[in-house]
Amino acid sequence: MARVMLDVSSIYKSFSEPVLVDISLHLNRGEVLGVVGPNGCGKTTLLRIMAGLESPDRGSVRREGKVGIVFQEDRLLPWKTLWENVALGLKYHGMRGEELARRVREYSSMVGLTDSDLSLHPRKASGGTRRKAALARALVLEPEILLLDEPFTGLDVKARASLREALKWIWDEYGLSTVIVSHQLEELLPLADRVYVLTPKPAKVAEEIDLRGMDLEKRLERVKEALLHILSRAGAD
Amino acid sequence: MTQGNKGADRVQGIAFRTGRILAGLFVLAIWISASATGMLPGPVEVLAYLLSMRLEEVVPQVLKTLYNSITGFSLSFLASMVLGLLSHKLPLIRGFSEALSEIFNSTSALVWSLVLVATLGVLSPLPPILVVAAVTLPHILTATVSALSSADPGLLEAVRSVGARPSDEFFEVILPSSVPLLASASRVGLGTALRISVVAEAFGSSGGVGYMIIRSYNLADASGVLAWSLVLIALVLGLDQLVLKPLERRAKRWLE
Structure with a gap:
């Protein structure tokens, strides 16, 4: 059984209103994990809690090793x-x-x-x-754990391809356990081994999808289907 | 930028420069009108006086005023930095600094000048320096405190995420982030310092442009008063436009 590098257990976080509700997920060693969900659902808050930059109101985060984070806005x-x-x-x-x-x-x-x-x-x-x-x-x-917040946002096609290549090379060479939060499915899905699909705010885990063994087309179809399902359910509610 | 935008910018630029020239002409017109009453010497008379002044007479007085202003300003800048840094961490010092600023801000340059000249004597070189420090302190201190709290929280979090300690955060992010605000405050502060130092110089006998203005006044030499006043205006404008403004512009680019 693969070693768990990051274990998020029953996280609840509220600012003026609940943002994350009962979120549990894990990252295995050497795995690339995607977190997708509608805009503003709380993906970045979840990543910040994983990094230890934010504390959950309830629940726990266990990290097996040093965490590195890359913010969406570069922050150089x-x-x-x-x-x-x-x-x-x-x-x-x-x-x-x-x-x-x-x-x-x-x-x-x-x-x-x-x-x-x-x-x-x-x-x-x-x-x-x-x-x-x-x-x-x-x-x-x-x-030992790398967290990437919307790494492809704001980049042109060439820069996105170049960054994707760099990330692939790092994973091939070092097998770095990585979580990527992104709404750009075309960029994320070729890279990820598994994805967690979150519901609109307050975010809950709607589905966990293992993408291994699927081609890109199938991956896109499967994740888009899950997103459409949760959005239609949210619309119905 | 489109051709249309460029044209509009050019027209605005010309209008702006014309406005500046008109302001100069407006001041000159008031001066000429005032001199027509016979109470003040006219521009030609004062210009002739200026041209008759010897360089070795003007330069030491200008240097003296510059020395008083820059030394006084440096003292207030240094005190502001120390109080600002301590205020950043200690509420006691924050309260102390705020109250000190309020007291100093409500005390006029005239009062400082009289008190310091009376205390230290008319021949002491210290009153102009200390008056400048006292008058500019509240402005620089307020700017320092707000500059030190203007650091981008995102940058602070970024350095924290790679292991920065509080002292690293301060020297690597907080202090550099405050450079543009401090540069703007320094530009205003140094301009104020020059204008204030002449008030204090007028009350003492240690020289400087302020001393020369009051000496000309005491000798009923109106042309001398205006000529030395023009020297002061040229000094303030020259320092601002040739030194402080370019430095401020450079500092503002720092954060881009």
């Missing part, structure tokens, strides 16, 4: 170069000199960043390059 420090942004976490953990430079170079090239990309400030870099830098900033700390 504008006054630092991409190199300095990637190196931030290493610096905070006391790494300096040649060892730091080697790690930054290694993980930056892994996601497809060149030396000239790394010398840029975020405002001078393209959206795809910035997203890769945000990914490298998380990877450089060698997390």
Whole structure:
């Protein structure tokens, strides 16, 4: 049986109104898990709870290892170069000199960043390059669990393809356990092993779908069918 | 940008510059009208006075005023940074700073000048510096406190997610985020400092443009008063347009 890297158990979260209700899910070692659902249903809140950036009102989250998160908006420090942004976490953990430079170079090239990309400030870099830098900033700390919030949003076709390739390469090489929250099914489904489909707010798990063994067409058909079902049920309610 | 937009921008730019020239002409017209009554010397007379002034007479006074303003402003900036940083963490210091700002903000430059000259003596070089520090402190302190709380929470969370400690958060995010606001506040503060320092200089005998204005006044030399006033205006405008404004623009690009 696969080792569970992240176990979310009966999570309840409310701000002024309930956002997440009784959500349970798990991430197996080396697995790529998708979380899909209608816009504004609470996917990002769920990811933030998984990362430990937000606490659930009820329920628990168990993490087996270090967590790295890539935010939807990149969140790179504008006054630092991409190199300095990637190196931030290493610096905070006391790494300096040649060892730091080697790690930054290694993980930056892994996601497809060149030396000239790394010398840029975020405002001078393209959206795809910035997203890769945000990914490298998380990877450089060698997390066991990677959380990606809408990683393809705001990128053009070329940048999306390039990021997809970089992610595939990382998973093939390192088998990094990953959760991807996304509403872009065409980007997410070719990558994911399993998906959890959430209902509209307050989000509950409507369905868990194992995508392994399905071709892309079948994956899309299956997940779209699940989404249409929950949306029609929500409409009927 | 479309051709139409470019044309509209150009027209607006010309209108704006025309407005600035008209403001200058408006002030000149008032001056000429006032001088027609015989109470004030006219622009030509004052210009002649200005041209007759020796450089070695003007430069030391200008440098003295600049020194008083910049030193006083630096003191208030330093105090604001210390109080601002402590306020960020300690409610006691936040309350202290807020009350101090309110008291200093309600005290006029004239009162500070009289009290400090009376305390330290007319020959002391300190009153102009301390008056500038006291008058600019509330503005810089308020700007510092609000600048330090203007950091993007998303960036703070991002650095926290890769292991930043509170001190890292402060030096890597909070302080750099406050640069544009501090630059704007400094631009206004230094302009104020120059105008305030001449008030304090007028009450002492340690030199500076303010001292020269009041000395000309005491000698009933109206042309001298206006000539030295023009020197001060040129100093404020020159420093603002040639140094402070470009620095502020550069600082604002920091966060883009």
